[in-house]
Amino acid sequence: MECHLKYFFALHLLIALFSSPIKANDYRLPKNIILNSQAVSLDLDPSKASFSGETTFDLSAHIPTDVISYHSKHLVIESVELTHNAHSVSLPIEKPNTFDIVHHKLDEMISGQAKLHIKFKGEFSNQARGVFVQKSDTEAPYIFSQFQPMQARRVFPSFNEPDKKTVFQFTLTIPSDLNALHNSKILSTKVESDKKVIRFEKTTKIPTDVLAIAVGVFDKKRLAGTRYNTTLFSPKGLIYAYHEEIPTLINNTITYLSDYLAQPFPYDKLDFFIAPFESSAAMENVGLIALSPKEIPELGASDDDMCNFRKLIAHEIAHMWFGNDITMQWYDDYWMNESFSEFFAAHIIQHYYPTQAQCTYTPQSVSLEDDNDKQRAVRHQVRSATEQDGTGQLVYSKGFSVLAMIEQSMGEDTFKNLIRKYVDNTKGSVTSLATFEHFLPKTLKNIPASFLNHSSYPLVTMYREGDQLYVKQKNYFEKDKLWSIPLTLKLYDTGKLTYKNVLLNTESMSLDGVSPTTQVFIDTQGVGYFRYMDKTNNAKFPLNLLSDSEKLSYMENNEALASSAYIDYISYVDTLILTLNNLPTDSIESSKALNSFINSFIEFIPTHLKPSYTRYLLSQLPADIDWKTVFNKRNGGDWLEFYGVYLKSETAIKFAKNILKEGNIMDSLHRVSILRVVAAHSSDIEYRKLVKMFSKGGIKFKEDLLDSLGTTEKASQITAFYELLLSDLATEFTIDYRFQFPALNAKNRAFVAHYITENKARILSRIPKEGSQWFVYNFMTACSSAESKLIESTFESWKNIDGLPQKLNVVLSGINECIVNSKVKVSSIVNRVNTKI
Numbered sequence: 001m002e003c004h005l006k007y008f009f010a011l012h013l014l015i016a017l018f019s020s021p022i023k024a025n026d027y028r029l030p031k032n033i034i035l036n037s038q039a040v041s042l043d044l045d046p047s048k049a050s051f052s053g054e055t056t057f058d059l060s061a062h063i064p065t066d067v068i069s070y071h072s073k074h075l076v077i078e079s080v081e082l083t084h085n086a087h088s089v090s091l092p093i094e095k096p097n098t099f100d101i102v103h104h105k106l107d108e109m110i111s112g113q114a115k116l117h118i119k120f121k122g123e124f125s126n127q128a129r130g131v132f133v134q135k136s137d138t139e140a141p142y143i144f145s146q147f148q149p150m151q152a153r154r155v156f157p158s159f160n161e162p163d164k165k166t167v168f169q170f171t172l173t174i175p176s177d178l179n180a181l182h183n184s185k186i187l188s189t190k191v192e193s194d195k196k197v198i199r200f201e202k203t204t205k206i207p208t209d210v211l212a213i214a215v216g217v218f219d220k221k222r223l224a225g226t227r228y229n230t231t232l233f234s235p236k237g238l239i240y241a242y243h244e245e246i247p248t249l250i251n252n253t254i255t256y257l258s259d260y261l262a263q264p265f266p267y268d269k270l271d272f273f274i275a276p277f278e279s280s281a282a283m284e285n286v287g288l289i290a291l292s293p294k295e296i297p298e299l300g301a302s303d304d305d306m307c308n309f310r311k312l313i314a315h316e317i318a319h320m321w322f323g324n325d326i327t328m329q330w331y332d333d334y335w336m337n338e339s340f341s342e343f344f345a346a347h348i349i350q351h352y353y354p355t356q357a358q359c360t361y362t363p364q365s366v367s368l369e370d371d372n373d374k375q376r377a378v379r380h381q382v383r384s385a386t387e388q389d390g391t392g393q394l395v396y397s398k399g400f401s402v403l404a405m406i407e408q409s410m411g412e413d414t415f416k417n418l419i420r421k422y423v424d425n426t427k428g429s430v431t432s433l434a435t436f437e438h439f440l441p442k443t444l445k446n447i448p449a450s451f452l453n454h455s456s457y458p459l460v461t462m463y464r465e466g467d468q469l470y471v472k473q474k475n476y477f478e479k480d481k482l483w484s485i486p487l488t489l490k491l492y493d494t495g496k497l498t499y500k501n502v503l504l505n506t507e508s509m510s511l512d513g514v515s516p517t518t519q520v521f522i523d524t525q526g527v528g529y530f531r532y533m534d535k536t537n538n539a540k541f542p543l544n545l546l547s548d549s550e551k552l553s554y555m556e557n558n559e560a561l562a563s564s565a566y567i568d569y570i571s572y573v574d575t576l577i578l579t580l581n582n583l584p585t586d587s588i589e590s591s592k593a594l595n596s597f598i599n600s601f602i603e604f605i606p607t608h609l610k611p612s613y614t615r616y617l618l619s620q621l622p623a624d625i626d627w628k629t630v631f632n633k634r635n636g637g638d639w640l641e642f643y644g645v646y647l648k649s650e651t652a653i654k655f656a657k658n659i660l661k662e663g664n665i666m667d668s669l670h671r672v673s674i675l676r677v678v679a680a681h682s683s684d685i686e687y688r689k690l691v692k693m694f695s696k697g698g699i700k701f702k703e704d705l706l707d708s709l710g711t712t713e714k715a716s717q718i719t720a721f722y723e724l725l726l727s728d729l730a731t732e733f734t735i736d737y738r739f740q741f742p743a744l745n746a747k748n749r750a751f752v753a754h755y756i757t758e759n760k761a762r763i764l765s766r767i768p769k770e771g772s773q774w775f776v777y778n779f780m781t782a783c784s785s786a787e788s789k790l791i792e793s794t795f796e797s798w799k800n801i802d803g804l805p806q807k808l809n810v811v812l813s814g815i816n817e818c819i820v821n822s823k824v825k826v827s828s829i830v831n832r833v834n835t836k837i
Contacts, residue, residue, distance in 0.1 A: 027099040027383035028161065028330075029070070032063040035159045037167040037202075042156065044174050044215050046133045046141040050123045055156050057116040064111040071153035071160040073100040074130075076121040080104065084114040099383060100153050100160075118157045127768045128277045130154030131213060136732055139235035142216025144275060144290070146283065149331065150385040152208035163329045163430045165205045172198050174215050181214040181233055183287040185269060203286065204267065205428060207327050210319075212285035214273055223247045227254050227265070233288075234274040239698055240293035249310055253317040256348045260416060261423045266325035270317070276699060276732050281312055284319030284341075291316070294703045300669065303634050307349060307359035314345035326423065329430040331382035335452060336431060339399025346400070358588060361549035362526040364401040365556045366393045371456055373477045374813045378452045379433065386770050386802055402451050404527035406444055409486035409501050443503060446484040450505075457530055458483050459566075460504065460522060464536040467516045472508035476531055476564075482507070485530060489514075490521040490550075492541060499524065521546065526553030531560050548588050555579075555592045562825070563603070569825040570832040573600075577620045586633035594638040601646045602744045604783045604822040605829075612833045614647055627655040637670030644677030645711055653681050665693075666701060675708035679717075687717045691724055699732075706733060710741025715751050718742045722755055726762050736767040740778035749779065749787055753794040760797065773803035776811050783818040791815070 035057060042053040057070070068082060073096065080091040082104075091104045124143070125132040129151045135141045145155065153160040172180045176196045184201040191197075203211075217236040222229065226247050234240060254265050269287035276292055277283075283290040295312055297305045322344070323337035346360035370393055378398050382388045407415040422439045433452065437445050451457075458473040458481075475481045484505040491498045493515050500514065514520075521541040522532040526549040534541075546554065562572035576593040583589050597617070605613055630639050644652035656677035659668055668674055679690060687709075694705050709721040721742065725735040739756070742748040756763065764772055776798070779791045791811060799805050 026097070027101070029101065029159060029164065030065070030067065032061060032065050033068070034060040034062060035164055035166045036060055037169070038158070039169045039171070040156050041171040041173070042213070044131070044143055044172060044180075044213070046143050046178075046216060047175075048124075050121060051131065052119075052121045053156055054117065054119045055158075057118075057157075057159075059114045059116060061111045061114060064109045066106040066109045068104045068106065068114075068116060069101055070116070070118075070157045071100050071150075072096050072102050072120070072157045073153040074122060075154070075157065077102075077157070078119040078121065079117075081117045082106070082110075082114060083117070084110045085112075100150075102157070120157060122155060125154065128280075129768070129770075134235070134275065134277070134732075138239070139237040139275075140217050142218075142235045142275070143214065144273070144277065145211070145213040146277065146280075146290075147211050147285075148209040148283065149334075149388040150209075152211060155213075158208050160208045162207045162209065162327050162331065165207045165327055165430070167202050167205055168211065169202045170200045170213070172200075172213070172215065174198065177217070178215055179218055181212070181218070181271070181273060181288055183210070183212055183269070183285060206286050206324060210284060210286045210324050212273070212283075212288040212290070214288070223250070226250050226270075228268065228270040231271045232274055233271060234293075238275065238293065240274055241296050241298045241700065243296050243309070245306075245310075246313065249313045250317065252352050253314045253345075253348055256351060257318060257321060257344060260344070260347075260419070261321060262420050263321065263423055263427060266320055266427070270320075282316045284316045284323060286320065286324050289316045294700050298700065302637075302669075303356045304359060307353070307356055310353060311345045311349050311359055314348040315341045318344045318348075321423065325428055326426045327430050329432045329435075331388045332379050333432050334382075334388060335378050335395040335399040336433070336436070338395045339397070339403060342396045342400045343403045358548070361552050361588075362556055363397040364527075364529050365553075367397045367401070368457060368529070368531070368560065370394060371398065372814075373456050373475070373479050374810050375455045377455045386773070398451060398529060399448075401527055401529035402448050404525075405486045405488075405529065406440070406447060408488045408525065408527055409444065409503070410441070444484075444486065446505065447486060450483040450485075451529055454481055454483075456481065458485060460485065460487065460528075460530045460532045462520055462522060462532070462534045462536055464516055464538070469511040469514050469516055469518065469520070469536060470508055471502070471504055471511060471522075473504055473530075474507070483530075485528075487522065487528070488524040490524045490541070490545075492519040492521075492545060493517070497545060521550065521554075523550065523553045523557065526550050528553075531557055533561065533566065552588055552592060555589060555596070559592075559596045559599070563599075563821065565821045565824040569828040571828075573617075573829070577617070580621055585630055585639065586635050591635040591638055594635065594642045598638075598642055598646060603781050604818060604825060606784070606822075606826065607746050609826060609829065609833075613829060616829075616833050618647055618649075625649075625651065627651065631655070631670065637673030640670065641673040641676055644673075645680045648681075653677055657681075666697060671701070672704045672708055675705060676711045679709050680711040680713070682712065682717065684714070684716060687712065687714075687720065691720055694724060694729060703733065706730070706735075706738055707741070710738060710744075712742065713745060713747055718748060718751060719755065722759070726759070726766055736763075736771055736775055737778070739763075739775070740780075743778050744781055746783070746787070749782060750790060752778075753790050757794055772798075772801050773807055776804060776808050780811055780814060782811075782815050783822050784815070785819060788812055788815045788819075 037058045039056045040053065042051060044051050077093050080093065082089050082091055094102050094104055096102045128146045131143055131145045133141055133143055150160055152158045170182055174180055174196050176191050176194050180198045182200045184203050186198055187201045188199045189196065218233045219236050221232040221242065223232065223246065230250055258264055267287055271287060272289045272291050274291050274293050277290065281292050281295045295309060297309050318341040319337065322340035328334055328336050349360050350357045378394050418439050422436060426435060433448055437448060456475055456477050459476045460471060460473050462469065462471050473483060473485060484503060487502050487504055489500045489502065491500055491514065517538055519539050519541045520534065525547065543551065558572055561567045562569045576596055579589050579593040630636050640652055640656060643649040644656055656674045659665060659674050660678050665671060665674060679687065682690065690709060694702055697705065712718060724730060725738055743752045776795050782791060795808050
């Protein structure tokens with residue numbers, strides 16, 4: 001599953017470990033019964049609030065047992081019948097335990113073959129989990145499903161665990177004027193009066209999480225020339241921006257992975273269902289990938305947008321191998337689904353689009369922002385959907401970086417052979433970290449566990465003592481930890497460029513055979529999951545010898561060191577100013593510099609210092625900008641947003657308002673940036689006009705508007721924005737993370753806290769129950785003692801929500817850390833500002 005919310009900062013989505021031990025059989029199904037196959041029949045009608053069904057489990061008890069167990073959540077079980085040795089018996093209805101497991105105690109032991117037949121009823125969800133009915137003004141109502149994580153149990157009694165992969169056969173009874181989609185092809189269709197009964201072919205062995213059901217009236221677009229005759233299905237009436245590159249992306253991904261893995265595509269069907277569904281960009285259902293229309297770029301999309309779209313398609317198709325065919329044994333290894341898919345998606349983009357692969361550079365940087373001693377490790381105990389749901393960017397890019405570091409250490413060809421052996425041995429089965437480690441060379445076996453079983457990351461430092469270079473590690477934060485870090489060092493000495501691989505698995509080690517005057521770049525290709533410092537006092541590594549990904553790594557690393565007060569902040573600011581004054585406006589370095597400046601305004605510059613900090617930046621940065629020229633650059637939106645929203649440049653504001661006035665906003669390049677600048681400097685009348693535009697645009701424009709209106713500083717306008725989020729107009733959209741946008745401005749946080757307090761019930765009624773625990777993260781950029789107290793009091797009455805107290809502690813700890821670091825940074829800025837202005 002690809003969660004692709006466009007946050008200003010990465011949403012922190014990990015929680016603390018539960019301290020009380022739980023017996024395995026409390027939250028896991030017993031191991032003594034095998035599910036050979038399951039037949040599921042459902043009666044589904046989008047005009048109704050509930051559905052009914054029946055299912056038959058084909059079981060094998062390889063060890064005699066007197067207990068039959070399965071998952072059920074919010075289902076009304078009407079009857080349960082067990083057939084064993086040609087004898088059938090009705091079992092009493094039992095309630096599920098805390099972990100949704102129903103246990104039936106039998107009067108006699110059974111062994112060998114058995115069948116369990118259950119009739120049940122359920123209700124459609126009002127959110128994107130289980131099966132839900134989607135309604136809007138433009139599309140006819142339709143039913144769709146979201147079974148990840150642990151949501152199939154809401155729809156039918158099931159062995160809803162990833163290692164219980166089995167063969168499914170679905171039969172759907174639906175209104176005769178509707179159609180149905182599923183993972184497999186249609187086997188038969190029979191119309192009976194006002195009903196239609198559709199029987200689908202059996203699936204291959206797959207986990208419940210990637211099952212899919214859709215019922216409604218659908219448009220379809222067959223993609224000629226695709227390897228598996230891919231069809232794009234969508235609810236009738238949905239308007240989306242089809243991109244002509246989709247067939248090529250599908251074929252390229254299948255070709256690359258089939259060749260790389262030496263394994264064919266695992267299935268005989270590859271269709272897409274395009275429809276808006278809450279927070280996810282896509283979902284890797286076998287044979288019917290779900291894709292949000294907001295992720296499909298429009299004509300003239302930027303290189304960045306195209307890179308992210310290509311990577312998303314490649315990621316979801318890669319899941320057919322990693323996650324669907326080769327499935328995690330349990331949710332503690334969810335990273336194996338996502339990180340492997342993300343790793344190969346990046347490879348595919350770099351292979352086919354080498355000059356437009358910027359979204360694949362340093363993907364771990366977002367994870368490094370999320371990861372610290374207070375967070376939960378990527379591999380952690382999971383007992384419920386709440387604990388697995390929303391595990392965040394870490395499961396995508398921390399594991400990705402581990403794979404990239406191992407590949408770099410081994411060499412691409414050797415790594416490819418390793419992956420081929422791993423895939424050949426695990427295809428069609430389940431996997432775990434231990435399984436993967438089995439295929440690693442002995443020297444590298446400890447690398448994955450050292451990063452994935454522990455939170456936070458190391459700071460790697462190069463230093464010199466006499467005539468010897470050394471490298472050492474320590475935790476970037478507080479607790480003493482030790483990692484096994486594969487380092488590929490880029491060395492420049494007397495005009496010669498070489499590389500050296502070392503494994504740093506102790507606190508420090510000497511770099512034998514390296515001249516003490518060598519210029520060293522520590523993070524070759526920017527793949528390292530660490531921060532780094534060079535304290536050798538040797539000459540700086542020549543920047544012209546760095547690749548684009550290495551330059552980006554270098555800048556991101558310096559930003560992190562400056563933000564954590566490891567290096568002087570204003571000296572770092574000077575390097576950003578130098579970048580914007582001397583490099584091309586559309587360079588990768590310029591884009592990073594602009595985003596770093598924006599982050600400084602959001603994350604720690606106090607309100608009273610912003611005017612003088614702004615004047616200092618304006619006195620040093622380009623003043624006379626030709627906006628018509630700059631705006632058309634790849635990163636023109638970043639320039640406009642920085643100057644318009646944060647530096648409050650009159651020319652930037654006037655330029656943005658003129659585009660809106662001319663009526664070109666719907667088709668405008670960098671539309672979000674224009675809307676943010678205008679929203680930040682609107683009169684109440686202008687702001688109301690912006691809000692009214694929401695009812696006129698298509699889905700992508702509405703998404704952009706919801707991501708823009710929160711930049712205002714006026715209380716009346718913030719209220720209007722939040723009221724739009726909570727209105728019926730926004731029911732199709734994810735709203736919970738969008739409450740953060742006004743709170744990114746320190747000036748607004750007290751008002752935002754007040755609004756949340758006054759409207760708690762309305763907010764909780766509109767966001768997913770499992771997601772309510774994360775709502776406190778909307779204040780993740782707070783950075784003062786007063787704000788810490790404000791947030792604590794605001795969420796005092798929310799502490800009965802499962803998981804929220806832990807997340808509140810993470811936020812408060814982050815604020816305290818920010819307070820300490822910001823004192824040093826602010827002092828650095830004040831000294832320079834007082835001198836210069």
